[in-house]
Amino acid sequence: MKASKYPRSFSHIGITVPDIEKAVSFYTEVMGWYHIMGPAKVAKEKGTAIGQMCIDVLGEDWESFEIVHLSTSDGIGVELFSFPHGKKEAPEFNPFNTGLFHFCVQDPDIEGLTQKIVEHGGKQRMPIREYYPGEKPYKMVYVEDPFGIVFEIYTHSYELTYSSGAYQNEE
Numbered sequence: 510m511k512a513s514k515y516p517r518s519f520s521h522i523g524i525t526v527p528d529i530e531k532a533v534s535f536y537t538e539v540m541g542w543y544h545i546m547g548p549a550k551v552a553k554e555k556g557t558a559i560g561q562m563c564i565d566v567l568g569e570d571w572e573s574f575e576i577v578h579l580s581t582s583d584g585i586g587v588e589l590f591s592f593p594h595g596k597k598e599a600p601e602f603n604p605f606n607t608g609l610f611h612f613c614v615q616d617p618d619i620e621g622l623t624q625k626i627v628e629h630g631g632k633q634r635m636p637i638r639e640y641y642p643g644e645k646p647y648k649m650v651y652v653e654d655p656f657g658i659v660f661e662i663y664t665h666s667y668e669l670t671y672s673s674g675a676y677q678n679e680e
Contacts, residue, residue, distance in 0.1 A: 521586025522612055526656050527597035529575045532589050535655055536579055539622075539629045540614065542587060547577035581614070599657020611651070613661040619648050622662055630655030640670060 526532035529548050536542050552573045554560035563571075571592065579587040604610045616622045623633050634651040641647060648664045663670060 519585055521588055523588040523590060524658060525590045525592065525595065526658075527591065527595075528656075529577055529589060529591040532591070532654075532656065533577050533579070535629055535631075536587065536589070539625050539631075540581075542579040542581055545578040545580050545586075547589075548575045548591075549577075550575055599653075602657075602659055611659045611661050613663055613667075615663045615666060617664050619650060619662050619664045623650055623652060626652050626654070634659065 524532075533544060533548070537544050550573055551559055551563055553564060553569070553571055555564065563574075571594075573593065575591045577589040579589065581587065614622075619637055623637065627633055632653040634653060637648050637650040639646070639648050646664070647670050649670075650662050651659060652662060653659050
């Protein structure tokens with residue numbers, strides 16, 4: 510298999526939530542994401558481009574859903590979906606099975622963001638940990654939003670966290 514000549518950029522992620530208004534509130538107020546569009550109702554209809562695209566993806570076993578478009582500060586899109594007849598309880602956390610395990614956000618104030626998440630109905634799944642104690646000031650933590658969706662917080666970028674020599678501790 511021939512490798513690509515360049516890496517693809519990340520555009521957006523879609524998250525299904527039980528309550529679109531509560532999710533918009535959490536992700537804009539707690540995470541600080543921009544509210545771009547919606548909520549909008551999408552109906553199963555072959556006469557519109559979005560309706561046909563959703564039939565192509567979701568099949569025929571649905572009638573409508575709500576969607577909201579958000580954006581992070583670096584332009585990554587977050588689509589929130591709410592389906593009226595879907596399960597409303599938290600998803601089972603099972604990282605050992607194939608599928609999406611988590612997504613990660615970055616905030617240098619990891620303690621402050623973690624506290625804010627908990628204060629707004631989310632959970633802290635583990636203590637905040639240092640990746641390289643005594644070497645690099647990089648921290649991480651796993652949390653949940655109020656709907657049970659697991660995600661991670663880093664204090665530094667992915668590249669800095671995993672590249673050697675990216676941070677030199679001044680003695």
